Structures are given as C-alpha cells and as structure tokens.
Amino acid sequence: MPFKLPDLPYQQNELEPAISERTIQFHYGKHHQTYVDKVNDLIKGTEFEDASLETIVKESDGGIFNNGAQVWNHSFYFKSLSPSGGGEPQDKLARAIEREWGSFADFRGEFSKAAASLFGSGWVWLTADDKGVLDIIQESNAGNPLRRGLNPVLTLDVWEHAYYLDYQNKRPDYINSFWKVVDWPLVAERYAGIAG
Ligand code: MN
16 A cells, blocks of 8 residues: 555645745645655565564665655644644643643754754654653654654644745744644644553
8 A cells, every 4th residue: 555645634735924925836736745755766676565664664774764754754844834823732631741841942942943953954853761751853855753762742844945035044033933833732642642
C-alpha cells in the first residue's frame, strides 16, 4: 500500500495570519506531497516496500530515510497546529514542563532559541523519554528523535520552505507565530499517551 498525503485537520487558509494559505498550498500541497511521492517510488523493490513509515524512519538510510522521515515529520507538524491553537498546555504536560524548565515561558524561550539557532534546514523537537522526561532537541535535515529512542511530542519545521513566503529571512517572526497555532490539547494528549 503506497503512503498517502494525510488530510489536514483545518482548511488551508485557517491558520492565517500566523501561516498563510499560500504557504500551506506549497508546504503541504507541494513539498509534503513530493516527499510522499518520492518515498513511494524509492521503496519499490526494496526491503522497505511493505514497511510501516515508523520502521522506515527508524531503520532506513539515504533517500528512503530522507523522504520517509520528511513524510512522518510533516504529518506530525501539520497535525499539531490548529486555528484555535495557542495559549499554554494544561495538566500533566504543564507540570512536566514546569519540572524541566521552571515555567511555560522559560520552556517557550528555550524552544524558540533552539529553533532560531539551528543552522540550515531541520526540525526542533519537544521529546519525552519512556518515563515522560522532556527535552528539546535540534535535528538537521530530516532528522527524527525516534532514531534516538525518544518519543516526539511537538515539532517545529525550520526549513526555509516553511516560512519564506510569509516571513522571508525572518525566522524568529515565524517562530513567534507558531506559538499562536499550537494545538496544546492535542499535544498534551499525545504526552499523556507516552507518560501513562
Ligand atoms: Mn517542511
């Protein structure tokens, strides 16, 4: 079964003004779709032909990894956003963040700094280990923390294609806008699933 581009849980213009319809049209409609098409093409006739996307992320290399992980990463990223997003998480995730960084504002500052300082293309991740301990991780290119045995909780795409149409070279402005559309109830539910 070939992989498919997952549906977005919102209309393409609904994240405006944080992320424009035009950016979603290219980022989701072109870039994400191209990674889907490429990985489907590359796995033909290989040991990964019938593998799950998670297995591809964890075990493959080269072009299969690059395109497969980009499919996984983008699906996770787009799903974490919502037109009614923003604010702060509640409950277990809020307490885990306070444990690690003191406050949500301090966490947000550290995550934003990691996103702004990542050189070149990549992803910044909020991860949890199997005990629920949180960390902020920078990954270059298609990097994904599943390869380090960590559970992804939230991610921010800092490839230029994620923000250039809206913010040109001003990555920090894109990072500020990202916080206005994070779907914290969904992210907190994800974390609760990891940390039991
Ligand atoms: Mn991207």
